[in-house]
Amino acid sequence: MSAIPKLAPRAGVVERRASILAGLAALVPPAALITAEDERRAYETDALTAYRQIPLAVVLPETTEEVSAVLAFLNREGVRVVARGAGTSLAGGALPTEDSVVVGVSKMNRILEVDTANRTIRVEAGVTNLAVSGAVSHLGFFYAPDPSSQLACTIAGNIAMNSGGAHCLKYGVTTNNVLGAKIVLMDGTVVEIGGKALDAAGLDWLGLVVGSEGQLGLVTEATLRILPLAEGARPVLMGFSSAEDAGACVAAIIGSGIIPVAIEYMDRPAIKVCEAFAHAGYPLDVEAMLIVEVEGSEAEIEDLLGRITAIAQDFRPQTIKVSRSEAESLAIWKGRKSAFGAMGRIADYMCMDGTIPTGQLPLVLRRIAEICAARGLEVANIFHAGDGNLHPLVLFNANEPGGLEKAEECGAEILKLCVEVGGCLTGEHGVGVEKRELMVHQYTPVDLAQQTRLKSAFDPAWLLNPNKVFPLEGRVLS
Amino acid sequence: MSVLLPASEAEAEAIIGEAAAARAPLAIEGGGTRPTGRPVQAERTIATRALSGITLYEPAEMVIAARAGTPLAEVEAALAANRQRLAFEPMDHRPLLGTAGEPTIGGVAAANVSGPRRIHSGAARDSLIGIRFVNGRGETVKSGGRVMKNVTGLDLVKFLAGARGSLGLLTEVTFKVLPEAETETTLVIAGLDAERGVAALSAALGTPWEVTGAAHLPAEPGDVSHTVMRLEGFAPSVAYRRERLAAALAAFGPAELLEGEDSRALWAAIRDVRLLAAPPGKAVWRLSVPPMEGPAVGRRLEAALGSRLLYDWGGGLIWASADETGDAGAAAMRAAAAAAGGHATLVRAGPATRAAVAAFTPDPAPLAALARQVKTVFDPAGIFPAVFDAA
Numbered sequence A: 001m002s003a004i005p006k007l008a009p010r011a012g013v014v015e016r017r018a019s020i021l022a023g024l025a026a027l028v029p030p031a032a033l034i035t036a037e038d039e040r041r042a043y044e045t046d047a048l049t050a051y052r053q054i055p056l057a058v059v060l061p062e063t064t065e066e067v068s069a070v071l072a073f074l075n076r077e078g079v080r081v082v083a084r085g086a087g088t089s090l091a092g093g094a095l096p097t098e099d100s101v102v103v104g105v106s107k108m109n110r111i112l113e114v115d116t117a118n119r120t121i122r123v124e125a126g127v128t129n130l131a132v133s134g135a136v137s138h139l140g141f142f143y144a145p146d147p148s149s150q151l152a153c154t155i156a157g158n159i160a161m162n163s164g165g166a167h168c169l170k171y172g173v174t175t176n177n178v179l180g181a182k183i184v185l186m187d188g189t190v191v192e193i194g195g196k197a198l199d200a201a202g203l204d205w206l207g208l209v210v211g212s213e214g215q216l217g218l219v220t221e222a223t224l225r226i227l228p229l230a231e232g233a234r235p236v237l238m239g240f241s242s243a244e245d246a247g248a249c250v251a252a253i254i255g256s257g258i259i260p261v262a263i264e265y266m267d268r269p270a271i272k273v274c275e276a277f278a279h280a281g282y283p284l285d286v287e288a289m290l291i292v293e294v295e296g297s298e299a300e301i302e303d304l305l306g307r308i309t310a311i312a313q314d315f316r317p318q319t320i321k322v323s324r325s326e327a328e329s330l331a332i333w334k335g336r337k338s339a340f341g342a343m344g345r346i347a348d349y350m351c352m353d354g355t356i357p358t359g360q361l362p363l364v365l366r367r368i369a370e371i372c373a374a375r376g377l378e379v380a381n382i383f384h385a386g387d388g389n390l391h392p393l394v395l396f397n398a399n400e401p402g403g404l405e406k407a408e409e410c411g412a413e414i415l416k417l418c419v420e421v422g423g424c425l426t427g428e429h430g431v432g433v434e435k436r437e438l439m440v441h442q443y444t445p446v447d448l449a450q451q452t453r454l455k456s457a458f459d460p461a462w463l464l465n466p467n468k469v470f471p472l473e474g475r476v477l478s
Numbered sequence B: 001m002s003v004l005l006p007a008s009e010a011e012a013e014a015i016i017g018e019a020a021a022a023r024a025p026l027a028i029e030g031g032g033t034r035p036t037g038r039p040v041q042a043e044r045t046i047a048t049r050a051l052s053g054i055t056l057y058e059p060a061e062m063v064i065a066a067r068a069g070t071p072l073a074e075v076e077a078a079l080a081a082n083r084q085r086l087a088f089e090p091m092d093h094r095p096l097l098g099t100a101g102e103p104t105i106g107g108v109a110a111a112n113v114s115g116p117r118r119i120h121s122g123a124a125r126d127s128l129i130g131i132r133f134v135n136g137r138g139e140t141v142k143s144g145g146r147v148m149k150n151v152t153g154l155d156l157v158k159f160l161a162g163a164r165g166s167l168g169l170l171t172e173v174t175f176k177v178l179p180e181a182e183t184e185t186t187l188v189i190a191g192l193d194a195e196r197g198v199a200a201l202s203a204a205l206g207t208p209w210e211v212t213g214a215a216h217l218p219a220e221p222g223d224v225s226h227t228v229m230r231l232e233g234f235a236p237s238v239a240y241r242r243e244r245l246a247a248a249l250a251a252f253g254p255a256e257l258l259e260g261e262d263s264r265a266l267w268a269a270i271r272d273v274r275l276l277a278a279p280p281g282k283a284v285w286r287l288s289v290p291p292m293e294g295p296a297v298g299r300r301l302e303a304a305l306g307s308r309l310l311y312d313w314g315g316g317l318i319w320a321s322a323d324e325t326g327d328a329g330a331a332a333m334r335a336a337a338a339a340a341g342g343h344a345t346l347v348r349a350g351p352a353t354r355a356a357v358a359a360f361t362p363d364p365a366p367l368a369a370l371a372r373q374v375k376t377v378f379d380p381a382g383i384f385p386a387v388f389d390a391a
């Protein structure tokens, strides 16, 4: 197992399991309480599968009132709570502890109200990301943040992680697209913040809760902004002989006043693996590839792609392939969107998620290659080039003794590098358990104390997801 | 009343640390152009104007950072030189409030000052990606940074944006920026009442043609109303969308066009609420409601208070005047906003009214309790202004 230390269990909780379960059983219907070991095992991990821990119990409430009753009870009993959506976190955000009760919102998955005139939708937090867009697409609208995991991941998880997606360069991430939420605090208090108006009175509670990784309360409902669907969208694929050229091309596109909906970058190893998997027609002889997508009417798309390919000429492109049809667009995106799956077929991998100032890309890619080579590992890089969010996929062999540890070392070095060049540890996946101990590289003790004191204001006994986000040593609580 | 002018974070830390030890309240001032809320009872003011200067500007990365006291005009000029801008189009409060002085970039962040483009590109808090601030313990804290995507730890950036100095003194702010539009055009439909006007705005905002401003200006004496929608972008694209939008809105009446400079002047006037600047003796309120509720709220205010109105944000932002007598319309404004699921803020009033009438909508009980705890976390000695005038 790996180097990330474990949080010590709260004294006496595991021993009191029987009475805690009895208390929970009095609050929710039998089908909502999972106690058998083989059923609890389904909740022992998330998408960071190297870490596993079976929880005390799992509760799947169906209403905010049930959530409130469960939290109030567990608060009185001093029992830790780990909130859970679909368990797709790549940072171990939903990883339980042995003394915690997992409270999942997966049964709270109803669409409550669609209001196209006000351009909002109100949903229960367990609804999947894709189901939100699905509920409004026939009306010509969509929900903008589109993580690649959107078929499975929930709005609750998206809010907790402030998730992004390929299209956030133009439309922003979760925090820019949430207008209201219903939140249950650890003592069971239900608070409602925001609504259909474009801003709320008082402090920006919503801004604080989005991205708070289940540290402050449990989100049960949300009001989201929906936007009109564009008339159409089409990508161009461009190959370059160096990271410098591709990076400079991105800067020139942005400098010309164009904000594409997406600018995705893949390096040679990523291109190779994705092409072998998806047969997307990617060029195999280039060092760097950009997928740039623009939106609008046919004429607007033609105009913008014309401007972009003209700009690219200054950077010695080796390939330029403008998609001419829906089928070609799908193929171009299929390769990119299946990147994680494709990688998973050839090796175990760790998906990192740092952000860097985009101008530092060539330097950072060189250093990443060195960091991995020094440990005999390979790496493929996928980059949201418009906003600087870098996903190095560190390949390793989990069956080899020490394989995971080596990959984790590389990951930690890479994230420290991101901070060193002016970026951050995580752009969209969250800190979770994975990057908890690295927080000291981005924040001073004073910065961290401000955050941990704020958490204490919401959750004085640190019962909510306490194993995450903040380094275990030196937590300042008041 | 003395004014303290720290020229560095270290100096700000020292001033605030001493004030905390003495439990001596401090008022906070940027440019002093937006005095809203109860006048702060403090012997001393800490002003940011000596904390000035752009500290980072990378046009290709669409990011700018500046010390809090940097004049907004300096930031906007630097951006304009590279054909970029702050996407959220911050309001200049001087014409409405009759204040003098230079608005600062820190004040824009601290009050989350956003203009008409909020409807399309988000508020100031959506563009703000990093802050440094001195908390009430006299410690400098950073949150966020200079990169657009950052989910590392709790988002204090959003939490302090709009907190009006109640949690800390912002010392440096970092914004993401966007390219300026090559051209802009405004469609104007005349003669609609508020219900039809907001319906037209809603229809426009529901199209794929990316309306970046959507306002309804009710009829002034001797004139008709104007419902206005702005399109921005590259010329061929704007020309195309203008045709499509006019066709989509044909049922609301013919659309006239305002181009270039005329369009820019109109939106600057809407942004700065110039329509309600005169007469100066009236109180002016800002109501934020679900956009489709705007007209009903407006009707209530017209009936109860004889308010003059301006609708922005597709109907969701209402500026409303009231006589500055009694509660300056507070009860009626609050009731109308609350009934619609929104809130009301008293933005302009004389000092006597501001001392007597709560400017901000009070939090419901559970949030008020949280706000008190949070205030203690950031400002244990209680030296900064109260959170939205809370007791």
Ligand SMILES: Cc1cc2nc3c(=O)[nH]c(=O)nc-3n(C[C@H](O)[C@H](O)[C@H](O)COP(=O)(O)OP(=O)(O)OC[C@H]3O[C@@H](n4cnc5c(N)ncnc54)[C@H](O)[C@@H]3O)c2cc1C
Pocket: A046, A047, A082, A083, A084, A085, A086, A087, A088, A089, A090, A092, A093, A094, A105, A125, A146, A147, A148, A149, A152, A153, A154, A155, A156, A157, A158, A159, A160, A161, A162, A163, A164, A165, A166, A213, A214, A215, A217, A218, A219, A220, A340, A428, A429, A465
């Ligand atoms: C193949 C794959 C691709 C991915 N692509 C992307 C991507 O493109 N962009 C991106 O941003 N992420 C991506 N992710 C990461 C992940 O999908 C997101 O973080 C997602 O938002 C998690 O949602 P979830 O419902 O699975 O939450 P979970 O994994 O169940 O939980 C995530 C966090 O949210 C907390 N939480 C859950 N429910 C609540 C609640 N009700 N109240 C408060 N806190 C709660 C949990 O405690 C945990 O800390 C990807 C993951 C995978 C496996």
